[in-house]
Amino acid sequence: MADLANVADLEARLGRSLTVDEAARAPALLKDASAKVRNHTGQTFTAVAGDVIVLRPVGVLLRLPQRPVTAVTAVAAVAPDGTSTAPMSGWSWDGRDKVDLTYATWSADFSAPAWRDRAAPDTYQVTYDHGDATAPDIVIATVCAMVMRTLLSPSMTPGLAGERVGAYSYQLQPGAGSVGASVVMTQEDKEDLRRYGPRRAGTIGVKPG
Structure with a gap:
């Protein structure tokens, strides 16, 4: 299944092209972030x-x-x-x-x-x-935010607490020493995706036996 955002979406938000190292890591991070968003919402967001x-x-x-x-x-x-x-x-x-x-x-x-x-x-x-033919804007934005937090994580530079790249800023969270290895969905991300989240009640899905 196609990723919910792409490298062009990342670069548009960063205001620059990805570096060689970032470009090498971005595809896997986009795939992981897309999978986490789909798992959280239960939605495919593709036609x-x-x-x-x-x-x-x-x-x-x-x-x-x-x-x-x-x-x-x-x-x-x-x-x-x-x-x-x-x-x-x-x-x-x-x-x-x-x-x-x-x-x-x-x-x-x-x-x-x-x-x-x-x-x-x-x-x-x-x-x-x-x-839809393309994912909703808020879904693309959430996937990009998840990837950029990891792609630009200060944990890749020991002792760095925060930095700004163009219009995008990030900060190392307390206890987040492993950030940079995998994408993480924050509470803010979940709030942004609330309208697509699982319903509390309704038809019961039946798994094939």
């Missing part, structure tokens, strides 16, 4: 077509986890065996992130072994498209 997910509804609603949702192309009931599915019709998508099953019907022979002992399915397979 994905035809993503397939199995969900358990809350009431009659399926809430799609990745945002923004750009299309919902199929919904299928999942049989008790966890593998057989029955395409559904009559469902509706609210244009945002919810699929309503109120009027949905499914095509399945409930006398078949895969559906035996259950009057109706309780998990559903949804195929949908989601994500």
Whole structure:
């Protein structure tokens, strides 16, 4: 999966080109920062077509986890065996992130072994498209901030407490002697990404068995 920011984004914020040493380290740091942001938010922030997910509804609603949702192309009931599915019709998508099953019907022979002992399915397979062509500005800014704190870390120069490079300044945090080896997400970073964070309640995602 593509990184959420690139070297050009870093250089634009630094106001200069990366040094040879910085350029050598930047790709790995951008990859690590992107992974941490995705792990924290649960969002990919890149366009994905035809993503397939199995969900358990809350009431009659399926809430799609990745945002923004750009299309919902199929919904299928999942049989008790966890593998057989029955395409559904009559469902509706609210244009945002919810699929309503109120009027949905499914095509399945409930006398078949895969559906035996259950009057109706309780998990559903949804195929949908989601994500933007480019990551949101605040996501790019957060990834760059995480990388620059590490890339320009004063811990690389023993005894240095802080320094300013162009418009960007940094300071060695107490107990942060290992800074410079890996990217770190701060509380401020998490606050900046709050709107993309995991929801407290909603549809339950079901991991494939």
